[in-house]
Amino acid sequence: MFPKDGRTTLTVDDIPKKWYNIAVDIGSPDILNPGTMKPVTHEDLAPVFCKTSVEQELDTTHRFIDIPEVVREAYAQFGRVTPLQRAYHLELYLKTPAKIYFKREDVSPTGSHKLNSAIAQAYYNKRDGTEHLTTETGAGQWGSALSLSCNYFDLDLIVFMVKVSFEQKPFRRYIMETYGGTVYPSPSSITEYGKSVLAKDPSYGGTLGTAITEAVEMAVKDPTGKTKYSLGSVANHVCMHQTVIGQELIAQLNEIDVTPDHMIACIGGGSNFAGFAFPMIHKKLHGKVDTNFLAVEPAEVPSLxxxxxxxxxxxxxxxxxxxxxxxxxxDFTPNAVHAGGLRYHGMNPLVSRLYDNKTINAVSYTQEQVFQAAVTFARTEGIIPAPESSHAIRAAVDLALEAKKKNEEQTIVFNLSGHGLLDMTGYANHFKTCPQTVIEV
Structure with a gap:
C-alpha cells in the first residue's frame, strides 16, 4: 500500500482568513498614467475598477488583508479547501526517486483556480455599488469563474472572449452563458476599438490585449459610472486574492512534514503562479525555506x-x-496555441520583479512537449489536465528525471491549476500531429 501522505486535505475551518500582499515585502513598481507618465492615483483608476479593487491594487503597506466572511463562505461552497495529492503513479512510471505532489485547483465548479479572485472581485463590486461588470477571457476559465461569481452576487456581466478561443472552445462559452454571462468574440463589433481592429483585418483572431481594451472601453464609457472592469490576472490585487492557494498548501505540507525543493506553476499573466508561490516565497524571503521556484510559459509566448x-x-x-x-x-500577437490562458503579452509586475532579482526562475516549452506531459499525466494519474497546467507538469517531469539521473531524492510540488475536459480539441490535434504522444522514459 502507498504511504499515508498520498492525499491530505484541510477542512473548511482552515480556509485562510487573510490574503498575503507580497508588495509589502518586495515593493511594487509604480503604475504610470500614460498621459502624464506619473504614478497613477486612486482617481485615475476609479473609472475602471471599483473602489476596493483600486485600494488593494495600490496597497503597499498592509502585508495581510482580511478576507470578508461572505467571501470565505463562497470559497467553502465552491470547493475550498482544495486537496494536495501525491503523484505516485507518475513517480513509478518515471522510475524516479523524487516525490511529486500537486495542488488540485482543477476541482472547482468552473474547473480552475480563477474563482479565488472572481468571488472577491464580484463581492467588492456589489458592495461598492457596481451594477454591471465587463471582462476579458482567453481560454474561458476566467470568464466562467466571473460568470458564476456575478450570478452569485447578482451582477450583470459582459465577457469579451479572444476570438480564436471563442471558436476553439465553444463549451466554455456555453458555461458562461449558463451562469448568465453575455459573451462576445473579441475583436467584436460592439466597441469602437473592436470595430477599428475588424476594419483592418476582419479575420483577426484576437489577443487578450485586444479583449482587455474592449472591456475597459465599455466600462469607462458608461456615463452612469455603474459599469466597472474586472481583471482575471496580471494585476496585483488579483494575484493577492489567489494566495489562498499557497497558504493552504503550506498548511498541508506542514501536516505531512514536507518542505519542497521545487515549486512549479504555469504562468501567463501571473495570478496562478503568484497564488501558488507567493506565500512560500514569503517564507524564503525570511530565511525559513530554501525552495526553488519555477514559472513555466509557452515557447510561443515567452514574456519572462x-x-x-x-x-x-x-x-x-x-x-x-x-x-x-x-x-x-x-501589439504582440501569439500563435493560436491551445493554452489560451497563457497568451498574454506581459507579466504581473510583482512576478516580473521577482524574476528580475532572480528570486524565481522561468522556462518555456513547446506545445508538443506540453501535450506529451498532459497525456503522460492522464495515463498515470487519471486526471486530464488543462493545457495551461500541463506546462507545470512538463517541468515537474523534467526535474524528476534529472533527480533520477543524479540519484537524488527531491520533493517537487506543482499547481494543477485547471482540468482539461473542455480542451479535447487540443488533445485531438496532438494525437493527429505528434508521433510521440507521451514522454518516453
Whole structure:
C-alpha cells in the first residue's frame, strides 16, 4: 500500500482568513498614467475598477488583508479547501526517486483556480455599488469563474472572449452563458476599438490585449459610472486574492512534514503562479525555506524568458495604465496555441520583479512537449489536465528525471491549476500531429 501522505486535505475551518500582499515585502513598481507618465492615483483608476479593487491594487503597506466572511463562505461552497495529492503513479512510471505532489485547483465548479479572485472581485463590486461588470477571457476559465461569481452576487456581466478561443472552445462559452454571462468574440463589433481592429483585418483572431481594451472601453464609457472592469490576472490585487492557494498548501505540507525543493506553476499573466508561490516565497524571503521556484510559459509566448523588462501598456489599444513588467510588446500577437490562458503579452509586475532579482526562475516549452506531459499525466494519474497546467507538469517531469539521473531524492510540488475536459480539441490535434504522444522514459 502507498504511504499515508498520498492525499491530505484541510477542512473548511482552515480556509485562510487573510490574503498575503507580497508588495509589502518586495515593493511594487509604480503604475504610470500614460498621459502624464506619473504614478497613477486612486482617481485615475476609479473609472475602471471599483473602489476596493483600486485600494488593494495600490496597497503597499498592509502585508495581510482580511478576507470578508461572505467571501470565505463562497470559497467553502465552491470547493475550498482544495486537496494536495501525491503523484505516485507518475513517480513509478518515471522510475524516479523524487516525490511529486500537486495542488488540485482543477476541482472547482468552473474547473480552475480563477474563482479565488472572481468571488472577491464580484463581492467588492456589489458592495461598492457596481451594477454591471465587463471582462476579458482567453481560454474561458476566467470568464466562467466571473460568470458564476456575478450570478452569485447578482451582477450583470459582459465577457469579451479572444476570438480564436471563442471558436476553439465553444463549451466554455456555453458555461458562461449558463451562469448568465453575455459573451462576445473579441475583436467584436460592439466597441469602437473592436470595430477599428475588424476594419483592418476582419479575420483577426484576437489577443487578450485586444479583449482587455474592449472591456475597459465599455466600462469607462458608461456615463452612469455603474459599469466597472474586472481583471482575471496580471494585476496585483488579483494575484493577492489567489494566495489562498499557497497558504493552504503550506498548511498541508506542514501536516505531512514536507518542505519542497521545487515549486512549479504555469504562468501567463501571473495570478496562478503568484497564488501558488507567493506565500512560500514569503517564507524564503525570511530565511525559513530554501525552495526553488519555477514559472513555466509557452515557447510561443515567452514574456519572462524572452520579453523586455520595461514599462508597457496592459492592452493592445493603449488605454490602460502602464505597468513595469516583462513584456513582448502590447501589439504582440501569439500563435493560436491551445493554452489560451497563457497568451498574454506581459507579466504581473510583482512576478516580473521577482524574476528580475532572480528570486524565481522561468522556462518555456513547446506545445508538443506540453501535450506529451498532459497525456503522460492522464495515463498515470487519471486526471486530464488543462493545457495551461500541463506546462507545470512538463517541468515537474523534467526535474524528476534529472533527480533520477543524479540519484537524488527531491520533493517537487506543482499547481494543477485547471482540468482539461473542455480542451479535447487540443488533445485531438496532438494525437493527429505528434508521433510521440507521451514522454518516453
Amino acid at each position: 524568458t524572452k520579453g523586455e523588462y520595461r514599462y508597457d501598456f496592459g492592452d493592445s489599444g493603449c488605454i490602460t495604465p502602464m505597468f513595469k513588467m516583462h513584456t513582448l510588446g502590447h
